[in-house]
Amino acid sequence: MSEQQLTVLFQGDSITDGARGRNDDLNHILGHSYPYLIASRLGYELAEKAPHFINKGISGNRVSDLYARWNEDALSLKPDVLSILIGVNDAGRTMSGEASGATDRFERAYRHLLEETAEVLPQTRFVLVEPFILKTGVTLERWDEWQQIIKGYQEKTAALAAEYNAVLVRVQHVFDKASEVTGAAYWLWDGVHPTAAGHELLAREWLSTVQNSRLAIK
Secondary structure, three states, X not given: XXXXXXXXEEEEOHHHHOOOOOOOOOOOOOXXXXXXXXXXXXXXXXXXXXXXXXXXXXXXXXXXXXXXOHHHHOXXXXXXXXXXXXXXXXXXXXXXXXXXXXXXXXXXXXXXXXXXXXXXXXXXEEEEEOOOOOOOHHHOOOHHHHXXXXXXXXXXXXXXXHHOOOEEEOOHHHHHHHHHHHOHHHOEOOOOOEOHHHHHHHHHHHHHHHOOXXXXXX
8 A cells, every 4th residue: 555645543442542642742642552653663664655643542442432433533534544453341341240331242333333434435444453361460360251252352353354354463372472481461561451562562463464464554
């Protein structure tokens, strides 16, 4: 993909949000998560093309929350590449028994937002990042339940990626392998949220997958 200036939009929850700025201050606008690392590398390598990177992750979001703000925070921005990482809050609400988790809307809501985007912005291409966890922190006590739900979400994300011709970024196996050497908390400090090293790992896997795919940003 190389026509004119490309817009790459990152969507998700706190993992994507990374305490990003909510104004036009370019020093903080991308936050300190994996979108910042991806944008810094590609922005440097492709300076002559000046690709535009936008982070619209919001801490605490489930996939249904994404859909609720999709017009303002996705469709109106007309991205060329749309990267989505979502699921851990859906799992958490389901397990906690909160009213907001009374039904699991992960697949249904995810399909709605992909379908609507494909209809309104047929030229937009999708990158779907599978949700991930490690056995430490908040996931430790009910690990089997966490693992069962997240594994199901990973399978549903992969199925949606195939259905909507998206590039799928698989990261669970990368975190699993990395944690064998250092322990889980080195990468995901509470079993869910990446450390600085965890964001670097995530950014590298995103770049390796996307830049070796048909959606390679050039």
